[in-house]
Amino acid sequence: MSDLLEITGLTKQFPGVLANDDISLSVKAGEVVALLGENGAGKSTLVKAVFGLIKPDKGEIKISGNVMAYGDTAGVIAAGVGMVHQHFQLVPVMSVTENIILGDEPRKAFFIDRKSAREQVLALSERYGLEVDPDAIVEDLPVGMQQRVEILKALRKDVKLLILDEPTAVLTPLEIDELLGVIRNLANSGVGIVLITHKLHEVMEVADRVLVLRGGKAIGFTSPKESDEAGLAQMMVGRSVILRVDKTPAKPGKPALEIRGLQVLDDRKLLSVKGVDLIVHHGEILGVAGVEGNGQREMVEAICGMRHRTAGQVLVDGELTKDMHPHSVHAAGISHIPEDREKHGLVASYTIADNLVLNQFDREPFAKGWVRNISQVTSNADQVVEEFDIRTPSAQNLASSLSGGNKQKVVVARELSEDLKVLVAAQPTRGVDVGSIEFIHNQLIAARDRGAAVLLVSAELDEILSLSDRVAVMSGGKIVAIVDSKNADRNYIGRLMAGMKS
Amino acid sequence: MKQTKKSFDVGNWLIPAIAVIIAMAIAGVMMKLQGADPVGAYKTLFTTSFGSAKGFSATLGKATPLVLVGLAVTIGLRAGLFNIGAQGQLISGALGTAWAGYTFTGLPSYIHLPIAIAFGMFFGAFVGFIAGALKAYRGVHEVITTIMLNSIIMGLSDYLVVYHFREPGQLLTRTSEIQKSARLPFLFGLPFGFFIAIALAVLAWWVMANTTSGFRFETVGRNKFAAWYAGISVKRTLVTAMIISGGIAGLGGAIETLGVTYRFEPAFNAGLGFDGITIALLGRAHPLGIIPGAILIGGMRAGASNMQFVAGVATELVDLLMALILFFVTAPLVTRFFKNSTSKSVTGGWGN
Numbered sequence: 001m002s003d004l005l006e007i008t009g010l011t012k013q014f015p016g017v018l019a020n021d022d023i024s025l026s027v028k029a030g031e032v033v034a035l036l037g038e039n040g041a042g043k044s045t046l047v048k049a050v051f052g053l054i055k056p057d058k059g060e061i062k063i064s065g066n067v068m069a070y071g072d073t074a075g076v077i078a079a080g081v082g083m084v085h086q087h088f089q090l091v092p093v094m095s096v097t098e099n100i101i102l103g104d105e106p107r108k109a110f111f112i113d114r115k116s117a118r119e120q121v122l123a124l125s126e127r128y129g130l131e132v133d134p135d136a137i138v139e140d141l142p143v144g145m146q147q148r149v150e151i152l153k154a155l156r157k158d159v160k161l162l163i164l165d166e167p168t169a170v171l172t173p174l175e176i177d178e179l180l181g182v183i184r185n186l187a188n189s190g191v192g193i194v195l196i197t198h199k200l201h202e203v204m205e206v207a208d209r210v211l212v213l214r215g216g217k218a219i220g221f222t223s224p225k226e227s228d229e230a231g232l233a234q235m236m237v238g239r240s241v242i243l244r245v246d247k248t249p250a251k252p253g254k255p256a257l258e259i260r261g262l263q264v265l266d267d268r269k270l271l272s273v274k275g276v277d278l279i280v281h282h283g284e285i286l287g288v289a290g291v292e293g294n295g296q297r298e299m300v301e302a303i304c305g306m307r308h309r310t311a312g313q314v315l316v317d318g319e320l321t322k323d324m325h326p327h328s329v330h331a332a333g334i335s336h337i338p339e340d341r342e343k344h345g346l347v348a349s350y351t352i353a354d355n356l357v358l359n360q361f362d363r364e365p366f367a368k369g370w371v372r373n374i375s376q377v378t379s380n381a382d383q384v385v386e387e388f389d390i391r392t393p394s395a396q397n398l399a400s401s402l403s404g405g406n407k408q409k410v411v412v413a414r415e416l417s418e419d420l421k422v423l424v425a426a427q428p429t430r431g432v433d434v435g436s437i438e439f440i441h442n443q444l445i446a447a448r449d450r451g452a453a454v455l456l457v458s459a460e461l462d463e464i465l466s467l468s469d470r471v472a473v474m475s476g477g478k479i480v481a482i483v484d485s486k487n488a489d490r491n492y493i494g495r496l497m498a499g500m501k502s
Numbered sequence: 503m504k505q506t507k508k509s510f511d512v513g514n515w516l517i518p519a520i521a522v523i524i525a526m527a528i529a530g531v532m533m534k535l536q537g538a539d540p541v542g543a544y545k546t547l548f549t550t551s552f553g554s555a556k557g558f559s560a561t562l563g564k565a566t567p568l569v570l571v572g573l574a575v576t577i578g579l580r581a582g583l584f585n586i587g588a589q590g591q592l593i594s595g596a597l598g599t600a601w602a603g604y605t606f607t608g609l610p611s612y613i614h615l616p617i618a619i620a621f622g623m624f625f626g627a628f629v630g631f632i633a634g635a636l637k638a639y640r641g642v643h644e645v646i647t648t649i650m651l652n653s654i655i656m657g658l659s660d661y662l663v664v665y666h667f668r669e670p671g672q673l674l675t676r677t678s679e680i681q682k683s684a685r686l687p688f689l690f691g692l693p694f695g696f697f698i699a700i701a702l703a704v705l706a707w708w709v710m711a712n713t714t715s716g717f718r719f720e721t722v723g724r725n726k727f728a729a730w731y732a733g734i735s736v737k738r739t740l741v742t743a744m745i746i747s748g749g750i751a752g753l754g755g756a757i758e759t760l761g762v763t764y765r766f767e768p769a770f771n772a773g774l775g776f777d778g779i780t781i782a783l784l785g786r787a788h789p790l791g792i793i794p795g796a797i798l799i800g801g802m803r804a805g806a807s808n809m810q811f812v813a814g815v816a817t818e819l820v821d822l823l824m825a826l827i828l829f830f831v832t833a834p835l836v837t838r839f840f841k842n843s844t845s846k847s848v849t850g851g852w853g854n
């Protein structure tokens with residue numbers, strides 16, 4: 001029997017980057033192969049080539065023994081391949097149900113049978129433990145929810161080969177566990193799976209084999225049996241990575257960010273932040289732990305002036321900040337790493353250099369009065385790209401040419417390269433490889449040590465626990481507890497997050 | 503290497519060039535089918551407009567308002583706005599300028615001309631402002647409002663000329679002639695307005711590429727969510743863009759009035775504003791790219807009647823050409839524009 005997927009000698013050259021260099025990989029039925037590699041190593045490029053979305057310069061792709069041609073995505077789908085893209089392929093103005101059934105709609109005569117479509121979606125969501133609102137419009141949904149829609153869409157049809165490009169980056173821990181379970185079950189029933197992720201424990205949990213890419217080259221195969229997390233990280237990055245954060249105790253100073261009685265509505269006009277009081281001091285990292293959808297996103301947006309505060313105040317160094325006015329909030333000293341980097345963080349058709357000054361472009365040294373100082377923008381970019389190890393042949397390339405994790409690094413670098421008073425960091429390491437996570441974590445701690453107040457919101461409890469000096473647990477739109485991270489107990493916090501009283 | 507995104511990329515200009523060639527080929531076939539001689543017709547068309555100094559001067563005269571309306575539409579496109587209303591803005595400007603041109607008397611040229619031009623720009627800008635404000639503060643799509651404003655302004659200007667501003671004792675619907683002091687002169691045998699138009703296009707290009715205002719425009723045009731996050735006032739930018747766009751279209755009307763028609767007559771300016779859309783798209787929404795497009799189309803307009811006279815091909819051929827060019831140039835361009843400006847053809851995800 002031939003392999004389900006057989007890639008031989010695949011090579012893809014982008015201007016200035018050899019994204020895939022003579023890569024071969026085969027996947028058998030019932031096997032889970034993890035693709036591991038740094039940001040920009042060429043993982044997405046490889047799977048996009050399999051799906052017929054990228055034209056390889058050399059090499060051959062066979063699915064169930066048949067050679068696949070570039071551009072024939074319909075043929076690839078017909079051959080039983082399902083793919084969850086790193087960059088969502090959803091229609092923003094359509095509902096969740098419409099998106100999931102798109103391409104194969106249940107019909108009644110000439111019309112779409114909306115009722116049975118909706119039921120199908122509900123059944124699907126139930127079956128795989130991925131909760132979605134079938135009637136919500138996709139563009140109103142937070143990225144985590146959109147990701148669930150993508151996954152459900154891929155799982156709706158019976159696939160032989162399932163390709164998942166960072167499906168877990170924006171899911172909650174509980175959902176990740178469910179998804180890993182689904183992956184195992186599918187594999188046991190004979191589906192071949194290619195999984196891309198930066199979370200090593202996921203690889204350890206579900207993968208049968210691991211292919212490590214670095215700089216476009218296949219470094220080699222390994223497996224969870226032969227290796228451990230540290231070993232995988234070393235193989236990816238080419239050096240040993242400290243997976244634990246080293247930090248000295250905080251020396252908190254005066255209150256920097258004060259939130260008083262904050263109430264905020266969500267997109268559906270329901271109260272989602274129900275009176276939050278928080279103080280973050282200079283020189284301290286306050287982590288907000290919580291299951292996604294408990295008001296963290298709305299709280300962050302309201303603090304940063306991007307969402308109306310129905311009640312309450314936000315102060316920086318004792319000064320009130322304006323509601324719904326990102327510009328003055330930023331001027332007051334709040335920097336913000338936004339959760340949705342594609343929507344808020346980047347202008348895809350701008351150069352990396354312009355993106356790196358997106359919220360400072362009209363200030364010294366990047367502008368003198370009315371005139372932009374392009375040479376400063378350029379030298380700033382060259383320096384930041386170097387410092388933050390953003391993988392690109394030139395800072396003058398468009399942001400859209402970057403790999404997912406490198407886009408994230410651009411956003412993080414922009415906010416961290418300023419002299420910080422207060423930093424609100426929402427999911428700062430999402431989609432970033434282990435080596436860069438280490439770097440970003442060190443940068444956050446360095447900012448703290450220079451006196452910045454950091455409000456860290458993350459879906460990764462490990463990240464919260466290892467970075468924060470104090471941990472606030474958010475549940476049901478309220479802060480239900482604040483604990484010192486030294487005596488923080490993982491299980492206790494987990495129970496609080498789930499809404500249980502201690 | 504410094505400015506990849508703004509540098510001149512030959513590939514970018516291939517689509518407009520091919521669009522023009524295909525359009526001319528198709529129009530040629532149609533002429534042939536009608537029994538006319540396409541080669542002769544094109545030869546007459548282009549030798550008339552580009553073959554002599556006098557012809558070229560006429561071409562640049564025709565091109566002048568086209569550069570300006572093309573620029574007006576371009577400024578809108580840059581900020582993510584599809585200003586279909588250049589026609590209405592141009593007419594408002596032309597009427598305002600004509601009024602100032604014949605009403606004020608006894609002024610020296612160097613005062614009268616700027617005043618008359620300012621009138622034109624003001625009225626054009628005001629019409630743009632209405633559409634911009636409705637977009638920014640009421641969320642009404644500018645394509646709808648500008649189309650509606652076009653109709654309103656056609657009607658309103660007819661009414662005003664018939665009942666209020668008609669030349670005394672005149673049966674035709676037209677205003678009095680502007681004073682001699684408000685006429686635009688010729689410079690080196692070329693219409694003065696052309697120099698204004700080119701200077702403005704260069705200025706617009708420089709502003710877009712080098713100033714913070716230009717960056718604000720571009721950012722709002724490419725991703726308004728990121729612009730808002732970055733502290734740019736999206737609403738104010740949209741209104742400003744429409745004011746500038748309308749003001750430039752109004753300037754087009756002003757210069758046409760002061761340099762060519764010397765009065766306002768509703769039929770004079772028909773269609774100029776719509777040519778602006780074709781030219782902006784032909785110029786790939788680049789402030790300098792519109793200049794060759796405007797000269798090409800200005801040349802076609804300038805040579806059309808001689809072509810009819812010599813080759814017996816109706817002047818409407820030029821309209822056919824325009825329509826074909828628009829058709830072939832928009833298909834790839836509009837999709838790109840909408841994709842870039844909203845980046846919402848698919849939702850954002852986690853990378854590429």
Ligand SMILES: Nc1ncnc2c1ncn2[C@@H]1O[C@H](COP(=O)(O)OP(=O)(O)OP(=O)(O)O)[C@@H](O)[C@H]1O
Nearest residue numbers: 014019039040041042043044045401402403404405
């Ligand atoms: N359309 C493109 N144009 C130019 N370069 C590109 C393009 N797409 C990808 N690249 C480059 O190819 C390389 C590989 O990108 P790819 O998206 O495959 O990385 P990845 O391994 O998926 O990274 P990540 O973990 O960050 O998602 C990167 O250096 C990227 O900048």
Ligand SMILES: [Mg+2]
Nearest residue numbers: 044086403404
């Ligand atoms: Mg990727």
